[in-house]
Amino acid sequence: MSPLLRLGALPGLALALVAGVAGVQVAAGGGDFRPLQPADACVDRSVTSQADGIEGLTEQLVLLGVDDAACTLDVSREALTLELAQQDEPTDAQVDAVREGLRAAVQELADDDALPPSSELVDEALDSADLNALVAAAIRALPDSVIDDALPTEDVLLRAVDELDVRAILSDLDDADALNTAVQEAVVQAVRDELTDRVRNLL
Template sequence: MKRDLRGVAGLPAVALVLVAGVLGVQVAAGGGSFEPLKPADACAERVVTTQSEGIEGLTERLVLIGINEAACTLGLSREALTLELAQPGERTDEEIDALREGLKSAVRQLEEDGELPPPSELVNEALDTSDMNGFQKAAIRAIPDAMIDASLDTDDILLRAIDDLDLRDLLANLDNEDDLNKQIQDAVTQAVKDSLLDRLSDLL
């Protein structure tokens, strides 16, 4: 006995409608794109914010912009470079150079945007955590902020500090927070001294 149209086409038609309906709804709801966040282009401009204040906040912003710039130079994403730097092992000269240039570029960017704090603010905060003796700290604190701000430039101090930093050693000690802080503090203190000396020699 011949089957009627329902017998020949009924089930295929129902199946087509069901499959098309399910897949259509899923694709419309973003079915093809439920994937992990893709890293942004490191060479695109990135707005960097921080919840920290003072030197910590400034350092965070410099590091975030610096890594972004370095990743752009190296042709990587910011995330890939961060994960790479978090791994133990020797850093290449290319990575160190890119990172140093990235940090310096970050200083210049914040300076252009007028977002660097005055040097007196940096000096005061650095003194709070410094291991200088009380007499030295009191002597420096006695210098008026206006005089410090007139004598020093924040960007100059930071650029000198970045040049002084042994980035290879710093990256090898990322797990040791005390050692990390000490290296940065030493570099900043040295940069302040050098900047002051240069300023004095200019004046003389």
């Protein structure tokens, strides 16, 4: 066969190969292929964390809270994170939805009895606090029952969420993957500060 004829046969050969691959895919059930759809943010889901303490707790709060915010805004989680990363400033609706989503997440975990007692979180908060050693030692000496009665975890978390500068957090996102990390870091710090300030007042 001449080189010219061989070149002319290439498109037909490529078409035959594509048709063959498509036929195998259909035979294997691939004819029903559809692009993956983003998960419905309004569908309840269980969340877990590999981390412990305040970090693990806030990771669950953020996952649930962002889902709730996306549901409120009638978008997928993926669409919300992409919008926030592409905007210079979040809208009032987005700020309110994220804050209320976090509050709803606290309530959901409380209703499920999934919140640890605050006494389990105090040592971690004190480790990162800039406190006089004697004050820190006095706080650590408080009975767990005193801390838990005075500082219900749900109340501590709600106050921490209310103190968050959500607008600043959402304005500082570099990309769509940064939302969970940015919100979680802010919530972790807010919870630590809230616990430290309130438990110090017990002395």
